Amino acid sequence: MMFQEGSIQLVCLTASSGVPLFTRGASRQLPFSVIGSLNGVHMFGSGQGVVLSSCETEGGGKVVWQVFQDSVMLIAVSASHQAGQGADSSKGEHLHLQRLLENVWSCMVMVLGQDELVNARNLERLKKDLRSCFSLIDELLEERRPGILGQLTHCADCLLPPQPSLLQEAVHGFTKAADSEFGCLLIHGRVAAATEMWWRLAPQEIVLLLALIRALSDSGAASCDYPVFLPQGSPTVAHRLLRFQLLPGADVCVLCGPTPSLQGAESTLVCRFWSPLTDTLRNCLAVGEHCLPTSVTLRPDVLAFLLIHRESHRSISCAPSPSCARPQSDPPSPSEARCWELLKLFYIFCTTRYFKQEEAEAAEEVEGGAHPENTEDFVRGFSHQPLKCYLVTDECKCFALQTAQHQLFLLTPLTAPTFALNTIAAQTLSSITAATSF
Template identity: 40%
Template sequence: MVAYIFCLTTSGGVPVFARSKNGLKQLPFPVIGSLNGVHMFARSHDVELLSTVTDDSKILWKSFHDSLTLIVVSEDDNADDCHLGNVLSHVFDSMVMLLGFDDVTNIKNVERFKKDVRVCFPLIDKFVEDQSLLTFGDLVNAVDVIAAAENAVLQNFLDAFAECADSPYGCLLIHGKIAVATRKWWNLTSRELVLISLLVSSLTSCSSRDIPVFLPDGSPSVPHRLMTFQLTKFIDVCVLCGPKPSLNELEEEVGRFWRTSYESLRAALQNHPCNIPSSFNLDSNILGFIVVNIETNRCLCSVYSSSTTNGDESLDCHERRHILRSYYKHVVGNYFASKVEGSEKIPSSFTHSAMDTYMTTDTYKCYAMLSPPHQIYILYSTDIPTFAMRSITEKTLMILTKDKSTQL
């Protein structure tokens, strides 16, 4: 769990910002200066300082384009360093998305940049504060999706609206997760998909907005216009546009295109918070799951499985989410490679490539399986026999990926 993130200029070590988890005291500047000084001292002697651990914490440094150095302080959960490195990459990409690559990598006036970067804080804080119980995209580098039987109908509404906006890029978000998107939207890179969804959810709720955004991979120096429109509470439609149309022009079209979709939207919203239709018959021992398609950059997850309604409250949903995230970080980088940069460096001492792994404790069991292009991580209750976890995991993966509504 991230406690602090610090940003300083790489050349001079000038502090740019510091973000911390709510409830934690700000670290004094001499401590921050010392953390950066150790890194700068190492660089001056041609040594790259990557990370270190204390009795209960881990510190990781990462420099970007000889412009900014980011430092993260976290509890030491014995996970591979790639996960904290992933957090810092998200933070840097957040600045690129809202300020542009040129302004972030070529800082001419530090004091002005310190003021400009404040616009990024709501998005950056998404990687510091506890995320919603319902999303894992920031962790797995794949955008969260929500499965609904109405998705096929909603796809037609979205395609028509995107065509009206003269844009091939459009998506429909339900509680910050993609229900449907245009083909071009799915062609965005994994970090662009994740960041845009998190950006929308980080902003104050409003009926419509028009925000200039840079795509870290596709267009880091030339901004697009991200326009969002709230169709109902918790449901937004988003399009990426050029100079035209204006926000006012498109606002007038929202009602015409989406009015008749209200019943479908309301029905799709009912799949929250499970993220899957009630018709999916999953094993009652499943307490939560993460399914990732590493080719399409999509993630389907839930900690509100069917067993929640069957009276099994041995682990509440906060605990389930924490266990699943911890298990993912334990597996990826140590046994599995995934979308997380650096996770492909599996320890060379292994004589084979693992395809399955599991863990049992007194209060829960976990199972992970590779079935390219999918990866699945499941949290089970202790009632499930250990020998049965593999077959049930296979069956669950088939249920979740074969249905068209999951888009996996």
């Protein structure tokens, strides 16, 4: 059984002295004595030459520690599980919390810069500056957008527009006119078009930039000029992120230097490149969270799917409306919100047991062939990598398919024959790639 999610609390302290910098997450904060104990046991292990990365509590909770740049310690505490759920649940939760800590650290670097965090001389000032990260950190913690999975997959959430070439040309022209090579168009918070250099940014940087743009869009401002650091590409030198709202739900942004000014770009470049494409943008907005153009027809027994393009680190996900053609005698399908949750949990289930993640493969090469920590023991005994897996739960049936270019994670109703899951997944993958070249 896949694990169930719950509340998570995040604690940030200085790595050297254990001074608390902030806590975010669950409404009921951990007592100061507990925070001190969590820091103390980690420091004790370090003094004995032991790196404490995670542990489980008697009540079934999970604690994960991670120190960044020998300056900041982040601790994630999840109290969502019941005791006795087994090692499978623990592996999935560890991956979830580890990704969260990595994203939170990168978020702090993106907003404040690495020097501000590593060489902080005034802790009170640092505490005050860190407040500017809270809205973005809260979005990572609370996962307010069920269909956005990038912070877990480290793949950019994308939308496939009906007229991609027109939008691609506009993004390239707009970005070049803004003296930049890094630009993208977001529709409902997902990438609809972007420049080649934008896609060359590190996958995690793209995911966090998209999260930041969504947060800025939620503020209601029609445009903004925001300084950002790139956690991997430029952690110490800030760039300008210019964001413009073209229509409600449609935003264009560029990463640039001192020029152009926000007012100059808004008054001249936005109208010049995007006014002729108003109808095209409206057509993209009509695609909505479906993420696919009308040229793609999905089978009625697809509850939800996540499709990852492995080389480009892009993904599309969809939870179509339930088909009206299903007999009323069939077991009720999970709600849309529950489908998104199950899809995420199935992704964790597969990537912690069967499918190698791209980051794990890279780490394995660097470490000289060492097996990733999250690989199931029996899988290590095989010379090949699993290409398919399925899971039958009390709510739905799940199937995952891996090819050289793609990973597909699919949910179907309980009424779908188990022997047909492979066919359903293959047809879904074929229909999407044939119509969109994704």
